[in-house]
Amino acid sequence: MHMNRALLLSTLALLALVAGLISLAIGPAGLPLSRMIAAATGSGDRIATTILFELRLPRMLLALIVGAMLGGAGAALQGYLRNPLAEPSVIGASTSASLGAVIALYFGFAQLHAAILPLFAILGALASLVALFAFSGRSESPLTLILAGIAISTLATSGVSLALNMSPNPFAAMEITNWLLGALEDRSFQHVWIALPCVIVGLALLLWNCRALDALTLGEDGARALGVSLKRTRLRLLVGVAIGVGGAVAVSGSIGFIGLIVPHLVRPLTDRSPSAVLLPAALGGAALLAMADILVRIIPTTNELKLGVVTAFLGVPVFLFHLARERRLW
Amino acid sequence: MVTLSISDLRVALGKRAVLHGIDAELKGGQLIGIIGPNGAGKSTLARAILHLVEPTGGSIALDGTDVTTMSRDAIARRIAYLPQGQTLHWPLTVERLVGLGRLPHLAPFSRLTPADTQAIERAMECADVTMLAHRNALELSGGERARVLLARALAVEADVLIADEPLAALDPGHQLQVMELLAAQAHAGALVIAVLHDLTMAARYCDRLLLIDQGQLAADGDADSVLTGALLERVYGVRAWTGSVNGHRLIVPMDLTV
Numbered sequence: 149m150h151m152n153r154a155l156l157l158s159t160l161a162l163l164a165l166v167a168g169l170i171s172l173a174i175g176p177a178g179l180p181l182s183r184m185i186a187a188a189t190g191s192g193d194r195i196a197t198t199i200l201f202e203l204r205l206p207r208m209l210l211a212l213i214v215g216a217m218l219g220g221a222g223a224a225l226q227g228y229l230r231n232p233l234a235e236p237s238v239i240g241a242s243t244s245a246s247l248g249a250v251i252a253l254y255f256g257f258a259q260l261h262a263a264i265l266p267l268f269a270i271l272g273a274l275a276s277l278v279a280l281f282a283f284s285g286r287s288e289s290p291l292t293l294i295l296a297g298i299a300i301s302t303l304a305t306s307g308v309s310l311a312l313n314m315s316p317n318p319f320a321a322m323e324i325t326n327w328l329l330g331a332l333e334d335r336s337f338q339h340v341w342i343a344l345p346c347v348i349v350g351l352a353l354l355l356w357n358c359r360a361l362d363a364l365t366l367g368e369d370g371a372r373a374l375g376v377s378l379k380r381t382r383l384r385l386l387v388g389v390a391i392g393v394g395g396a397v398a399v400s401g402s403i404g405f406i407g408l409i410v411p412h413l414v415r416p417l418t419d420r421s422p423s424a425v426l427l428p429a430a431l432g433g434a435a436l437l438a439m440a441d442i443l444v445r446i447i448p449t450t451n452e453l454k455l456g457v458v459t460a461f462l463g464v465p466v467f468l469f470h471l472a473r474e475r476r477l478w
Numbered sequence: 479m480v481t482l483s484i485s486d487l488r489v490a491l492g493k494r495a496v497l498h499g500i501d502a503e504l505k506g507g508q509l510i511g512i513i514g515p516n517g518a519g520k521s522t523l524a525r526a527i528l529h530l531v532e533p534t535g536g537s538i539a540l541d542g543t544d545v546t547t548m549s550r551d552a553i554a555r556r557i558a559y560l561p562q563g564q565t566l567h568w569p570l571t572v573e574r575l576v577g578l579g580r581l582p583h584l585a586p587f588s589r590l591t592p593a594d595t596q597a598i599e600r601a602m603e604c605a606d607v608t609m610l611a612h613r614n615a616l617e618l619s620g621g622e623r624a625r626v627l628l629a630r631a632l633a634v635e636a637d638v639l640i641a642d643e644p645l646a647a648l649d650p651g652h653q654l655q656v657m658e659l660l661a662a663q664a665h666a667g668a669l670v671i672a673v674l675h676d677l678t679m680a681a682r683y684c685d686r687l688l689l690i691d692q693g694q695l696a697a698d699g700d701a702d703s704v705l706t707g708a709l710l711e712r713v714y715g716v717r718a719w720t721g722s723v724n725g726h727r728l729i730v731p732m733d734l735t736v
Binding site: 363366375377419422 | 555568570571582584627
C-alpha cells in the first residue's frame with residue numbers, strides 16, 4: 149500500500165484543489181456555472197462576482213485551512229503521544245477554544261465586533277495550554293499529558309454546558325448550540341485573515357518536530373539518546389496545536405473527527421513513520437473538510453446541515469471500514 | 479581511542495540514591511560487561527553515561543569533556559544507545575527503523591545522504607537483518623526485533639555503544655551471535671558497554687567486568703577476578719558451579735544461599 153511520497157502528496161493536493169474548485173460552484177444562491185466562471189475570469193456581473201469573491205472564496209479557503217490544521221494536528225499528536233486515539237481535544241485545545249467562543253457569545257461580547265469571538269476562542273486555547281503546562285509539570289510521560297488534557301477538556305466542556313444551562317433565553321442557547329455544531333457559512337475574508345496566520349504558525353511548529361516525532365518511536369530514552377530535546381519538542385508541539393487549532397476552531401466552530409480520522413486514513417499510504425504522516429494528513433484534512441462542506445450544501449434539508457455533523461457522518465464509516473482492515477496492526 | 483572517565487558518580491532517582499560513587503576509567507577497543515543483581519543500578523549507570531539522568535555528584539567525561547556540558551546532539555553522535563525492553567511504537571519497516579540511527583548526523587530539515595544509506599546497509603548487514611529490510615518491524619519475532627534494534631544502534635556508528643540487556647528475548651544461537659557482534663565492534667576500536675545477566679556470556683566475551691551491587695562497584699576486573707564464588711555468593715546470594723570447557727569459563731547458579 150505504501151505509495152511514493154511525491155505521488156501521494158500531489159494526489160492529495162489535487163484532491164483538495166478539486167474539492168475547493170467544486171465548492172466554489174455550489175451555494176444557496178444557485179447561480180449557473182457559466183456566471184461563476186465569468187465572474188472568476190473578471191467579466192461577470194456584480195452579483196456573481198460578489199458571491200464568488202466575498203462568500204464562496206473565503207468559505208472554500210477556510211474549509212481548506214481548517215481541515216489542514218485539524219488533520220496535521222491529529223497526526224502530530226498521535227505521533228507525539230504515541231497513541232492512535234489522540235486528536236486535538238485530548239490536550240484540551242479545541243474544547244477550550246470552544247469555551248472561549250461560548251464565553252464571547254454568552255456575555256454578548258461577540259456582538260461588538262466580528263473578530264471578538266475568534267479572538268476569545270484563541271485565548272481559550274492558549275489558556276488551556278497554560279493549564280496543561282501547570283498540571284503536567286515537568287513530567288515527560290505522554291500519559292500525564294493525556295490525563296491532564298482530558299481533565300482540562302472536561303472542564304471546558306462543563307463550562308460550555310454551564311453556559312447553555314444558564315442562558316437567559318432559548319435564542320441565546322440556540323446561538324451557542326449552532327456555533328458548537330461547526331459551520332463555515334457566512335464567513336468573510338476577515339475570518340480567513342484570523343485563521344490563516346494561526347494555522348501557518350501552528351503547522352510550521354508541528355513540521356519542525358518531524359524528526360523528534362520519528363525518534364520518539366523508540367520511546368523517550370531512545371529519542372533523547374538520538375539527540376532529541378523532549379522539552380523543546382513538547383513546547384513546539386503544544387504551542388503549535390494551541391495556536392493552530394485555536395485559530396481554526398475560532399472561525400469554524402468545533403469540527404470533530406477530522407483530527408482523529410485523517411491520520412489513520414493516510415498512514416497506510418506512507419511508511420507509517422510519524423513524520424511521513426504529517427503533511428499528507430494536513431492535505432487529506434483539507435480535502436475531506438472541503439468535500440464535507442460541499443455535501444452540506446448539496447444535501448437538501450430544511451435547515452442547512454452543520455459541517456461538524458457531516459464530517460462525523462462522512463468520516464466515521466470510512467474510519468470503521470479502515471479499522472476493520474487494519475486491526476491486526478494494533 | 480575514546481576514553482570514558484567516570485569518577486565518584488552519584489545518581490539519585492527522585493529521593494532515592496541509586497549510585498553511591500562509581501569510579502571507572504574505560505577505554506575504546508574493549509567490551510565492558512556491567513553485571514549485578516536487579517535493582518543494583520546497572521541501567522542507571524548506563525543512562526547516566528548518556529546524561530539521560532542528572533548526576534547528583536561526581537562526573538563522567540568523554541575524552542575529557544564532561545557529558546553534562548555536551549549538547550544532546552553531540553552526545554548522540556558519540557554514544558549510541560540500545561535501551562532495555564524493545565520499545566517500538568509504530569509499525570515502521572526495518573530499513574526505516576534502522577535509519578533512525580542516522581538522525582544525530584543529519585543537518586536540520588535534510589534527508590539521508592548516500593553516506594547515511596551506506597551506514598544503514600552496513601549496520602543491517604552486521605546485525606544480519608538485511609533480508610528483513612522491507613518487513614514491518616512490529617511483526618518480527620522477539621529475536622529478530624532485538625537484532626533490528628541493535629542494527630539501529632550500530633547505524634549511529636558512534637565511538638561508544640551502550641547496550642542495556644541486549645540478550646534478553648534471544649535464543650542461544652542469537653545470544654552468541656549478538657555477543658560476537660559486540661566483541662567485533664569493540665575489537666574494531668569502539669568502546670562497547672553491555673549490561674548483562676548471563677554470567678557465562680559475560681565471562682566469555684567481555685574484556686572487563688564491572689560488578690555493581692547496591693549502587694557501588696563491588697568488583698572491577700577480568701572474569702577470573704570478578705566471578706569468584708565468594709563474590710557471587712555475597713552479591714547475588716547464590717552458590718554457583720564454575721567450570722571450564724575449551725578454555726571458556728562456565729558459571730551455573732546452583733542454589734540460593736539464604
